[in-house]
Amino acid sequence: MKNIWLERLSPWILTIVLIILWELIVKGFGIARIVMPSASESFYAIWEFRDGLLNSSLTTLYATIIGFGIAVVFGVLMGVAIGISRPVYVTVYPLMVAFNAIPKVVVVPILVLWIGAGLQTSAVTAFILCFFPIVVNMAVGLATIEPELKDVLRALGAKERDIVIKVGIPRSLPYLFASLKIAITLAFVGAVIAETVAGAEGIGNLMLVASSNFNTPLMFAGIIVIAAMATGMYGIFAMLDSRFTGWATRGSMNFATAGG
Protein backbone atom coordinates (compact mmCIF):
# COMPACT_ATOMS: atom_id res chain seq x y z
CA MET A 1 0.00 0.00 0.00
CA LYS A 2 2.76 2.40 1.02
CA ASN A 3 4.72 1.51 -2.12
CA ILE A 4 1.84 2.37 -4.43
CA TRP A 5 1.57 5.84 -2.91
CA LEU A 6 5.29 6.34 -3.10
CA GLU A 7 5.21 5.34 -6.77
CA ARG A 8 2.39 7.77 -7.51
CA LEU A 9 4.03 10.61 -5.64
CA SER A 10 7.57 10.10 -6.90
CA PRO A 11 7.30 12.30 -10.05
CA TRP A 12 5.79 15.09 -7.91
CA ILE A 13 8.57 14.73 -5.35
CA LEU A 14 11.19 14.95 -8.12
CA THR A 15 9.48 18.06 -9.53
CA ILE A 16 9.52 19.77 -6.15
CA VAL A 17 13.17 18.78 -5.57
CA LEU A 18 14.15 20.23 -8.96
CA ILE A 19 12.29 23.47 -8.27
CA ILE A 20 14.04 23.82 -4.88
CA LEU A 21 17.42 23.14 -6.54
CA TRP A 22 16.64 25.74 -9.20
CA GLU A 23 15.82 28.30 -6.52
CA LEU A 24 18.94 27.51 -4.47
CA ILE A 25 21.32 27.57 -7.44
CA VAL A 26 20.04 30.86 -8.85
CA LYS A 27 20.00 32.54 -5.43
CA GLY A 28 23.23 30.90 -4.23
CA PHE A 29 25.28 31.96 -7.25
CA GLY A 30 23.60 35.31 -7.48
CA ILE A 31 22.65 34.83 -11.14
CA ALA A 32 21.16 37.94 -12.71
CA ARG A 33 17.41 37.88 -13.15
CA ILE A 34 17.67 38.83 -16.81
CA VAL A 35 19.77 35.71 -17.49
CA MET A 36 17.99 33.19 -15.32
CA PRO A 37 15.18 34.09 -12.93
CA SER A 38 14.73 32.00 -9.81
CA ALA A 39 11.84 29.58 -9.41
CA SER A 40 9.97 31.93 -7.09
CA GLU A 41 10.35 34.83 -9.53
CA SER A 42 9.09 32.67 -12.40
CA PHE A 43 6.07 31.46 -10.44
CA TYR A 44 5.40 35.01 -9.33
CA ALA A 45 5.48 36.03 -13.01
CA ILE A 46 2.72 33.48 -13.69
CA TRP A 47 0.60 35.26 -11.10
CA GLU A 48 1.65 38.73 -12.18
CA PHE A 49 0.84 38.16 -15.87
CA ARG A 50 -2.08 35.79 -15.22
CA ASP A 51 -4.52 37.52 -17.58
CA GLY A 52 -2.17 37.58 -20.53
CA LEU A 53 -0.95 34.05 -19.85
CA LEU A 54 -4.49 32.71 -19.50
CA ASN A 55 -5.61 34.31 -22.76
CA SER A 56 -2.53 33.18 -24.65
CA SER A 57 -2.54 29.64 -23.31
CA LEU A 58 -6.24 29.21 -24.05
CA THR A 59 -5.59 30.36 -27.62
CA THR A 60 -2.69 27.91 -27.91
CA LEU A 61 -4.77 25.12 -26.40
CA TYR A 62 -7.61 25.88 -28.79
CA ALA A 63 -5.32 25.81 -31.85
CA THR A 64 -3.66 22.64 -30.61
CA ILE A 65 -6.94 20.80 -30.10
CA ILE A 66 -8.30 21.84 -33.51
CA GLY A 67 -5.11 20.71 -35.29
CA PHE A 68 -4.94 17.53 -33.25
CA GLY A 69 -8.60 16.70 -33.84
CA ILE A 70 -8.27 17.04 -37.61
CA ALA A 71 -5.07 14.99 -37.50
CA VAL A 72 -6.86 12.19 -35.61
CA VAL A 73 -9.70 12.01 -38.14
CA PHE A 74 -7.52 12.11 -41.25
CA GLY A 75 -4.66 10.18 -39.66
CA VAL A 76 -6.92 7.27 -38.77
CA LEU A 77 -8.50 7.21 -42.24
CA MET A 78 -5.13 7.42 -43.96
CA GLY A 79 -3.66 4.84 -41.59
CA VAL A 80 -6.46 2.39 -42.37
CA ALA A 81 -5.98 2.92 -46.11
CA ILE A 82 -2.22 2.38 -45.87
CA GLY A 83 -2.55 -0.52 -43.45
CA ILE A 84 -4.97 -2.60 -45.50
CA SER A 85 -3.85 -1.85 -49.04
CA ARG A 86 -0.39 -2.67 -50.24
CA PRO A 87 -0.67 -0.48 -53.39
CA VAL A 88 -1.61 2.53 -51.26
CA TYR A 89 1.24 1.75 -48.87
CA VAL A 90 3.81 1.47 -51.65
CA THR A 91 2.59 4.65 -53.32
CA VAL A 92 1.96 6.96 -50.39
CA TYR A 93 4.36 5.92 -47.65
CA PRO A 94 7.68 7.10 -49.19
CA LEU A 95 6.16 10.51 -49.88
CA MET A 96 4.89 10.77 -46.33
CA VAL A 97 8.33 9.93 -44.95
CA ALA A 98 9.89 12.61 -47.16
CA PHE A 99 7.32 15.19 -46.12
CA ASN A 100 7.75 14.29 -42.47
CA ALA A 101 11.49 14.85 -42.75
CA ILE A 102 11.00 18.54 -43.62
CA PRO A 103 11.67 20.74 -40.56
CA LYS A 104 8.25 22.18 -39.88
CA VAL A 105 9.64 25.61 -38.96
CA VAL A 106 10.31 26.29 -42.64
CA VAL A 107 6.72 25.47 -43.57
CA VAL A 108 5.22 28.14 -41.33
CA PRO A 109 6.24 31.18 -43.48
CA ILE A 110 4.67 29.47 -46.48
CA LEU A 111 1.49 28.90 -44.50
CA VAL A 112 1.46 32.57 -43.51
CA LEU A 113 1.68 33.45 -47.19
CA TRP A 114 -1.31 31.25 -47.96
CA ILE A 115 -3.61 31.62 -44.99
CA GLY A 116 -2.19 34.54 -43.03
CA ALA A 117 -0.98 34.57 -39.45
CA GLY A 118 -3.52 33.59 -36.84
CA LEU A 119 -5.24 30.74 -35.10
CA GLN A 120 -5.60 28.89 -38.41
CA THR A 121 -1.81 28.90 -38.95
CA SER A 122 -1.16 27.46 -35.48
CA ALA A 123 -3.84 24.81 -35.96
CA VAL A 124 -2.50 23.75 -39.37
CA THR A 125 1.07 23.55 -38.05
CA ALA A 126 -0.14 21.45 -35.10
CA PHE A 127 -1.93 19.20 -37.59
CA ILE A 128 1.18 18.79 -39.77
CA LEU A 129 3.36 17.87 -36.82
CA CYS A 130 1.13 15.22 -35.30
CA PHE A 131 -0.44 13.70 -38.42
CA PHE A 132 2.41 11.34 -39.26
CA PRO A 133 2.76 9.33 -36.04
CA ILE A 134 -0.99 8.70 -36.02
CA VAL A 135 -0.95 7.38 -39.60
CA VAL A 136 2.09 5.19 -39.01
CA ASN A 137 0.79 3.58 -35.84
CA MET A 138 -2.67 2.94 -37.21
CA ALA A 139 -1.15 1.39 -40.32
CA VAL A 140 1.24 -0.78 -38.32
CA GLY A 141 -1.61 -2.16 -36.22
CA LEU A 142 -3.52 -3.16 -39.33
CA ALA A 143 -0.60 -4.39 -41.41
CA THR A 144 0.74 -6.73 -38.73
CA ILE A 145 -2.33 -8.94 -38.24
CA GLU A 146 -1.08 -12.49 -37.68
CA PRO A 147 -1.28 -14.34 -41.02
CA GLU A 148 -2.71 -17.42 -39.28
CA LEU A 149 -5.58 -15.36 -37.96
CA LYS A 150 -6.29 -14.02 -41.43
CA ASP A 151 -6.31 -17.59 -42.73
CA VAL A 152 -8.73 -18.70 -40.01
CA LEU A 153 -11.14 -15.93 -41.00
CA ARG A 154 -10.70 -16.27 -44.75
CA ALA A 155 -11.33 -19.99 -44.51
CA LEU A 156 -14.69 -19.09 -42.97
CA GLY A 157 -15.53 -16.98 -45.98
CA ALA A 158 -14.70 -13.66 -44.33
CA LYS A 159 -14.33 -10.68 -46.64
CA GLU A 160 -11.45 -8.22 -46.25
CA ARG A 161 -13.94 -5.86 -44.60
CA ASP A 162 -14.82 -8.45 -41.94
CA ILE A 163 -11.16 -8.97 -41.13
CA VAL A 164 -10.58 -5.23 -40.76
CA ILE A 165 -13.62 -4.74 -38.52
CA LYS A 166 -13.32 -7.86 -36.37
CA VAL A 167 -9.56 -7.95 -36.01
CA GLY A 168 -7.73 -5.04 -37.64
CA ILE A 169 -9.39 -2.09 -35.93
CA PRO A 170 -9.53 -3.49 -32.37
CA ARG A 171 -5.99 -4.74 -32.76
CA SER A 172 -4.66 -1.34 -33.82
CA LEU A 173 -6.34 0.57 -30.97
CA PRO A 174 -3.36 0.22 -28.59
CA TYR A 175 -1.08 1.44 -31.39
CA LEU A 176 -3.43 4.34 -32.01
CA PHE A 177 -3.58 5.37 -28.36
CA ALA A 178 0.19 5.10 -28.04
CA SER A 179 0.46 7.48 -30.98
CA LEU A 180 -2.18 9.87 -29.60
CA LYS A 181 -0.14 10.37 -26.45
CA ILE A 182 2.82 11.41 -28.60
CA ALA A 183 0.70 13.33 -31.09
CA ILE A 184 -0.95 15.61 -28.52
CA THR A 185 2.40 16.81 -27.21
CA LEU A 186 3.67 17.25 -30.78
CA ALA A 187 0.55 19.28 -31.57
CA PHE A 188 1.51 21.70 -28.79
CA VAL A 189 4.99 21.98 -30.25
CA GLY A 190 3.48 22.73 -33.66
CA ALA A 191 1.12 25.40 -32.37
CA VAL A 192 3.87 27.15 -30.39
CA ILE A 193 6.27 27.02 -33.35
CA ALA A 194 3.68 28.74 -35.52
CA GLU A 195 3.00 31.37 -32.88
CA THR A 196 6.70 32.07 -32.45
CA VAL A 197 7.62 32.13 -36.13
CA ALA A 198 4.51 33.74 -37.56
CA GLY A 199 3.64 35.85 -34.54
CA ALA A 200 0.14 34.46 -34.41
CA GLU A 201 -1.59 35.07 -31.12
CA GLY A 202 -0.80 32.58 -28.39
CA ILE A 203 1.73 31.63 -25.80
CA GLY A 204 4.56 31.38 -28.37
CA ASN A 205 3.97 34.97 -29.36
CA LEU A 206 3.75 36.03 -25.72
CA MET A 207 7.22 34.60 -25.19
CA LEU A 208 8.54 36.34 -28.27
CA VAL A 209 7.28 39.67 -26.91
CA ALA A 210 8.66 38.89 -23.43
CA SER A 211 12.03 38.12 -25.01
CA SER A 212 12.19 41.43 -26.85
CA ASN A 213 11.31 43.20 -23.55
CA PHE A 214 14.01 41.23 -21.69
CA ASN A 215 11.23 39.95 -19.42
CA THR A 216 12.96 36.66 -18.65
CA PRO A 217 10.69 35.66 -15.73
CA LEU A 218 7.69 35.82 -18.08
CA MET A 219 9.48 33.58 -20.60
CA PHE A 220 10.05 30.99 -17.91
CA ALA A 221 6.46 31.38 -16.77
CA GLY A 222 5.39 30.64 -20.35
CA ILE A 223 7.53 27.52 -20.49
CA ILE A 224 6.04 26.25 -17.23
CA VAL A 225 2.50 26.83 -18.49
CA ILE A 226 3.14 25.05 -21.83
CA ALA A 227 4.73 22.08 -20.07
CA ALA A 228 1.81 21.87 -17.64
CA MET A 229 -0.77 21.98 -20.43
CA ALA A 230 0.99 19.38 -22.56
CA THR A 231 1.46 17.07 -19.58
CA GLY A 232 -2.19 17.46 -18.66
CA MET A 233 -3.34 16.51 -22.16
CA TYR A 234 -0.92 13.60 -22.19
CA GLY A 235 -2.43 12.46 -18.89
CA ILE A 236 -5.95 12.52 -20.35
CA PHE A 237 -4.91 10.31 -23.26
CA ALA A 238 -2.91 7.98 -21.06
CA MET A 239 -6.06 7.52 -18.98
CA LEU A 240 -8.21 6.83 -22.05
CA ASP A 241 -5.56 4.41 -23.25
CA SER A 242 -5.54 2.28 -20.11
CA ARG A 243 -9.34 2.44 -20.02
CA PHE A 244 -9.91 1.12 -23.54
CA THR A 245 -6.91 -1.04 -24.29
CA GLY A 246 -5.91 -2.44 -20.92
CA TRP A 247 -5.80 -5.90 -22.52
CA ALA A 248 -2.79 -4.93 -24.59
CA THR A 249 -0.48 -4.40 -21.64
CA ARG A 250 -0.92 -8.10 -20.86
CA GLY A 251 -0.49 -9.22 -24.46
CA SER A 252 2.76 -9.20 -26.32
CA MET A 253 2.37 -6.33 -28.73
CA ASN A 254 5.18 -4.02 -29.69
CA PHE A 255 4.43 -0.45 -30.47
CA ALA A 256 6.09 1.49 -33.19
CA THR A 257 6.22 5.16 -32.42
CA ALA A 258 7.32 8.01 -34.58
CA GLY A 259 7.89 11.64 -33.85
CA GLY A 260 8.01 14.69 -36.06
Place this chain on the structure above:
Amino acid sequence: MAFIEIEDVDLVYRNSFGHEVSDGTLALSGTNLTMERGEFIALVGPSGCGKSTLLKVVSGLIRANKGKVTVAGETVTDPLKIVGMAFQNASLLPWRSTRENVLLPMEIVEPHRQRFRSEKAHYEELADKLLATVGLEGFGDRAPWQLSGGMQQRAQLCRALVHEPDLLLLDEPFGALDAFTREELWDVLQALYNDRKCTVMLVTHDLREAVYLADTVYVMSARPGKVILDKKIDMPRPRKLEDLYSRDIADLIQELRHHINVARTDD
Protein backbone atom coordinates in the same frame (compact mmCIF):
# COMPACT_ATOMS: atom_id res chain seq x y z
CA MET B 1 -16.28 -39.81 -55.60
CA ALA B 2 -13.94 -39.10 -52.76
CA PHE B 3 -14.54 -36.07 -50.50
CA ILE B 4 -11.14 -34.55 -51.23
CA GLU B 5 -9.19 -35.24 -54.40
CA ILE B 6 -5.79 -33.71 -54.99
CA GLU B 7 -4.52 -34.53 -58.47
CA ASP B 8 -1.02 -33.83 -59.66
CA VAL B 9 -0.70 -30.50 -57.88
CA ASP B 10 2.33 -28.24 -58.42
CA LEU B 11 2.85 -25.11 -56.41
CA VAL B 12 5.53 -22.48 -56.81
CA TYR B 13 7.04 -21.34 -53.52
CA ARG B 14 5.86 -17.93 -52.30
CA ASN B 15 7.39 -15.37 -50.00
CA SER B 16 5.59 -13.88 -47.01
CA PHE B 17 3.76 -11.34 -49.18
CA GLY B 18 2.27 -14.16 -51.23
CA HIS B 19 4.34 -13.32 -54.29
CA GLU B 20 5.83 -16.23 -56.22
CA VAL B 21 9.61 -16.24 -56.05
CA SER B 22 11.20 -15.53 -59.38
CA ASP B 23 13.39 -18.63 -59.64
CA GLY B 24 10.26 -20.77 -59.58
CA THR B 25 11.29 -23.07 -56.72
CA LEU B 26 8.55 -25.65 -56.30
CA ALA B 27 7.01 -26.17 -52.87
CA LEU B 28 4.80 -29.00 -54.11
CA SER B 29 5.38 -31.13 -57.17
CA GLY B 30 3.02 -33.77 -58.54
CA THR B 31 1.18 -34.19 -55.26
CA ASN B 32 -1.68 -36.70 -55.20
CA LEU B 33 -3.99 -37.50 -52.32
CA THR B 34 -7.60 -38.61 -51.89
CA MET B 35 -9.64 -38.85 -48.74
CA GLU B 36 -13.17 -39.90 -47.87
CA ARG B 37 -15.74 -37.89 -45.94
CA GLY B 38 -15.29 -38.43 -42.22
CA GLU B 39 -11.74 -39.69 -42.59
CA PHE B 40 -8.94 -38.48 -40.31
CA ILE B 41 -5.58 -38.23 -42.04
CA ALA B 42 -2.19 -37.05 -40.87
CA LEU B 43 0.57 -35.53 -43.03
CA VAL B 44 4.12 -36.09 -41.86
CA GLY B 45 7.44 -35.36 -43.52
CA PRO B 46 10.73 -33.50 -43.22
CA SER B 47 10.42 -29.86 -42.26
CA GLY B 48 9.90 -27.48 -45.15
CA CYS B 49 8.36 -30.20 -47.31
CA GLY B 50 5.16 -28.29 -47.99
CA LYS B 51 2.79 -29.98 -45.53
CA SER B 52 1.31 -26.69 -44.36
CA THR B 53 1.21 -25.44 -47.93
CA LEU B 54 -0.84 -28.47 -48.92
CA LEU B 55 -3.38 -27.59 -46.21
CA LYS B 56 -3.68 -24.10 -47.63
CA VAL B 57 -4.14 -25.47 -51.12
CA VAL B 58 -6.97 -27.73 -49.92
CA SER B 59 -8.68 -24.84 -48.13
CA GLY B 60 -8.40 -22.66 -51.23
CA LEU B 61 -6.30 -20.02 -49.45
CA ILE B 62 -3.61 -20.62 -52.08
CA ARG B 63 -4.28 -21.67 -55.65
CA ALA B 64 -2.24 -24.47 -57.14
CA ASN B 65 -0.15 -23.56 -60.20
CA LYS B 66 -0.90 -26.89 -61.83
CA GLY B 67 -3.23 -29.80 -61.16
CA LYS B 68 -6.67 -29.95 -59.64
CA VAL B 69 -8.10 -29.87 -56.14
CA THR B 70 -11.70 -31.02 -55.59
CA VAL B 71 -13.56 -30.82 -52.29
CA ALA B 72 -17.07 -32.30 -52.04
CA GLY B 73 -17.27 -32.62 -55.82
CA GLU B 74 -16.39 -29.01 -56.57
CA THR B 75 -13.13 -27.66 -57.91
CA VAL B 76 -11.46 -25.36 -55.38
CA THR B 77 -10.77 -21.91 -56.80
CA ASP B 78 -11.53 -19.55 -53.91
CA PRO B 79 -11.25 -20.04 -50.15
CA LEU B 80 -13.80 -22.65 -49.04
CA LYS B 81 -16.34 -21.08 -46.76
CA ILE B 82 -16.84 -23.68 -44.08
CA VAL B 83 -13.44 -24.83 -43.00
CA GLY B 84 -12.26 -24.88 -39.39
CA MET B 85 -8.56 -24.20 -38.89
CA ALA B 86 -6.18 -24.38 -35.95
CA PHE B 87 -2.47 -23.63 -35.77
CA GLN B 88 0.52 -24.06 -33.51
CA ASN B 89 0.01 -20.51 -32.28
CA ALA B 90 -3.45 -20.25 -30.70
CA SER B 91 -3.88 -16.69 -32.07
CA LEU B 92 -6.84 -15.90 -29.84
CA LEU B 93 -7.90 -12.26 -29.83
CA PRO B 94 -6.69 -10.70 -26.55
CA TRP B 95 -9.48 -8.10 -26.37
CA ARG B 96 -12.18 -10.77 -26.40
CA SER B 97 -13.11 -13.20 -23.65
CA THR B 98 -12.51 -16.88 -24.31
CA ARG B 99 -16.21 -17.34 -25.06
CA GLU B 100 -16.24 -14.46 -27.55
CA ASN B 101 -13.16 -15.93 -29.21
CA VAL B 102 -14.90 -19.27 -29.63
CA LEU B 103 -17.90 -17.50 -31.16
CA LEU B 104 -15.85 -15.52 -33.70
CA PRO B 105 -16.75 -17.85 -36.62
CA MET B 106 -20.45 -17.41 -35.83
CA GLU B 107 -20.10 -13.70 -36.57
CA ILE B 108 -18.88 -14.54 -40.07
CA VAL B 109 -20.41 -17.78 -41.30
CA GLU B 110 -23.95 -17.78 -42.70
CA PRO B 111 -26.62 -18.41 -41.50
CA HIS B 112 -25.30 -17.75 -37.97
CA ARG B 113 -24.10 -14.31 -38.94
CA GLN B 114 -27.68 -13.08 -39.47
CA ARG B 115 -28.96 -14.54 -36.22
CA PHE B 116 -25.98 -13.80 -34.03
CA ARG B 117 -27.18 -10.56 -32.48
CA SER B 118 -30.78 -11.58 -31.90
CA GLU B 119 -29.96 -15.01 -30.50
CA LYS B 120 -26.82 -14.16 -28.59
CA ALA B 121 -27.86 -16.03 -25.43
CA HIS B 122 -28.39 -19.20 -27.44
CA TYR B 123 -24.95 -18.94 -29.03
CA GLU B 124 -23.26 -18.19 -25.73
CA GLU B 125 -24.80 -21.32 -24.27
CA LEU B 126 -23.54 -23.28 -27.27
CA ALA B 127 -20.01 -21.96 -26.74
CA ASP B 128 -20.09 -22.79 -23.04
CA LYS B 129 -21.21 -26.34 -23.81
CA LEU B 130 -18.40 -26.76 -26.31
CA LEU B 131 -15.86 -25.32 -23.87
CA ALA B 132 -17.09 -27.81 -21.27
CA THR B 133 -16.46 -30.75 -23.63
CA VAL B 134 -12.77 -29.78 -23.89
CA GLY B 135 -12.43 -29.32 -20.14
CA LEU B 136 -12.80 -25.55 -20.02
CA GLU B 137 -16.06 -25.38 -18.10
CA GLY B 138 -16.42 -21.99 -16.41
CA PHE B 139 -13.52 -20.41 -18.31
CA GLY B 140 -15.71 -18.59 -20.86
CA ASP B 141 -15.35 -15.21 -19.18
CA ARG B 142 -11.59 -15.39 -18.82
CA ALA B 143 -9.32 -13.41 -21.09
CA PRO B 144 -7.12 -15.59 -23.31
CA TRP B 145 -3.93 -14.46 -21.59
CA GLN B 146 -5.29 -15.81 -18.33
CA LEU B 147 -5.27 -19.33 -19.82
CA SER B 148 -2.27 -21.65 -19.99
CA GLY B 149 -0.84 -22.68 -23.37
CA GLY B 150 -2.73 -25.97 -23.32
CA MET B 151 -5.98 -24.26 -22.38
CA GLN B 152 -5.52 -21.75 -25.20
CA GLN B 153 -5.17 -24.63 -27.65
CA ARG B 154 -8.35 -26.21 -26.28
CA ALA B 155 -10.11 -22.88 -26.85
CA GLN B 156 -8.66 -22.71 -30.35
CA LEU B 157 -10.07 -26.18 -31.14
CA CYS B 158 -13.46 -24.92 -29.98
CA ARG B 159 -13.17 -21.91 -32.28
CA ALA B 160 -12.29 -24.22 -35.17
CA LEU B 161 -15.29 -26.48 -34.51
CA VAL B 162 -18.04 -24.19 -33.24
CA HIS B 163 -19.68 -23.70 -36.65
CA GLU B 164 -19.64 -27.47 -37.32
CA PRO B 165 -17.32 -27.35 -40.32
CA ASP B 166 -17.24 -30.23 -42.81
CA LEU B 167 -13.49 -30.02 -42.91
CA LEU B 168 -11.06 -29.42 -40.07
CA LEU B 169 -7.50 -28.42 -40.96
CA LEU B 170 -4.94 -28.61 -38.17
CA ASP B 171 -1.41 -27.29 -38.65
CA GLU B 172 0.73 -28.64 -35.79
CA PRO B 173 -1.81 -27.51 -33.22
CA PHE B 174 0.02 -29.20 -30.35
CA GLY B 175 3.56 -28.44 -31.50
CA ALA B 176 4.34 -25.89 -28.81
CA LEU B 177 2.98 -27.87 -25.84
CA ASP B 178 4.78 -30.03 -23.32
CA ALA B 179 4.53 -33.80 -23.74
CA PHE B 180 1.90 -34.42 -21.06
CA THR B 181 -0.39 -31.62 -22.17
CA ARG B 182 0.00 -32.79 -25.74
CA GLU B 183 -1.14 -36.33 -24.91
CA GLU B 184 -4.09 -34.92 -22.98
CA LEU B 185 -5.10 -32.88 -26.00
CA TRP B 186 -4.80 -35.88 -28.32
CA ASP B 187 -7.64 -37.40 -26.34
CA VAL B 188 -9.60 -34.15 -26.40
CA LEU B 189 -9.28 -34.07 -30.19
CA GLN B 190 -10.10 -37.76 -30.49
CA ALA B 191 -13.25 -37.31 -28.42
CA LEU B 192 -14.32 -34.31 -30.53
CA TYR B 193 -13.68 -36.32 -33.71
CA ASN B 194 -15.60 -39.37 -32.50
CA ASP B 195 -18.45 -37.09 -31.55
CA ARG B 196 -18.66 -35.07 -34.77
CA LYS B 197 -17.21 -37.32 -37.45
CA CYS B 198 -15.98 -34.38 -39.52
CA THR B 199 -13.14 -34.80 -42.00
CA VAL B 200 -9.76 -33.93 -40.50
CA MET B 201 -6.35 -33.19 -42.02
CA LEU B 202 -3.60 -32.94 -39.42
CA VAL B 203 -0.08 -31.72 -40.17
CA THR B 204 2.40 -32.82 -37.53
CA HIS B 205 6.06 -33.54 -36.82
CA ASP B 206 5.15 -36.06 -34.17
CA LEU B 207 4.85 -39.61 -35.57
CA ARG B 208 3.19 -40.93 -32.42
CA GLU B 209 0.61 -38.17 -32.67
CA ALA B 210 -0.01 -39.04 -36.33
CA VAL B 211 -0.42 -42.74 -35.65
CA TYR B 212 -2.53 -42.25 -32.55
CA LEU B 213 -5.06 -39.93 -34.17
CA ALA B 214 -5.25 -40.71 -37.89
CA ASP B 215 -6.91 -43.40 -39.98
CA THR B 216 -4.24 -42.94 -42.63
CA VAL B 217 -0.78 -41.40 -42.30
CA TYR B 218 0.74 -39.83 -45.42
CA VAL B 219 4.50 -39.37 -45.64
CA MET B 220 5.75 -36.51 -47.81
CA SER B 221 9.14 -36.16 -49.48
CA ALA B 222 11.55 -33.27 -48.94
CA ARG B 223 10.89 -30.14 -51.02
CA PRO B 224 9.42 -30.12 -53.58
CA GLY B 225 6.92 -32.13 -51.56
CA LYS B 226 4.77 -34.96 -52.77
CA VAL B 227 3.16 -37.91 -51.08
CA ILE B 228 5.54 -40.88 -51.17
CA LEU B 229 3.79 -43.28 -48.84
CA ASP B 230 0.41 -43.84 -47.24
CA LYS B 231 -0.11 -46.12 -44.30
CA LYS B 232 -3.47 -47.27 -42.93
CA ILE B 233 -3.55 -47.41 -39.15
CA ASP B 234 -5.62 -50.36 -38.00
CA MET B 235 -6.31 -49.41 -34.42
CA PRO B 236 -9.95 -49.61 -33.29
CA ARG B 237 -11.47 -46.40 -31.94
CA PRO B 238 -11.64 -45.07 -29.32
CA ARG B 239 -7.91 -45.50 -29.03
CA LYS B 240 -5.99 -45.51 -25.78
CA LEU B 241 -2.52 -44.16 -25.12
CA GLU B 242 -1.37 -47.64 -24.01
CA ASP B 243 -2.04 -48.86 -27.56
CA LEU B 244 0.90 -46.77 -28.73
CA TYR B 245 3.25 -49.05 -26.83
CA SER B 246 2.11 -52.30 -28.46
CA ARG B 247 4.63 -54.12 -30.62
CA ASP B 248 2.78 -53.58 -33.92
CA ILE B 249 2.37 -49.87 -33.42
CA ALA B 250 5.96 -49.42 -32.30
CA ASP B 251 7.12 -51.22 -35.46
CA LEU B 252 4.83 -49.04 -37.57
CA ILE B 253 6.23 -45.85 -36.07
CA GLN B 254 9.75 -47.19 -36.65
CA GLU B 255 8.88 -47.84 -40.29
CA LEU B 256 7.46 -44.34 -40.82
CA ARG B 257 10.53 -42.84 -39.19
CA HIS B 258 12.72 -44.79 -41.57
CA HIS B 259 10.82 -43.46 -44.60
CA ILE B 260 11.13 -39.88 -43.39
CA ASN B 261 14.84 -40.30 -42.81
CA VAL B 262 15.24 -41.61 -46.35
CA ALA B 263 13.19 -38.69 -47.68
CA ARG B 264 15.35 -36.22 -45.77
CA THR B 265 18.65 -37.55 -47.06
CA ASP B 266 17.50 -38.27 -50.62
CA ASP B 267 18.63 -34.97 -52.06
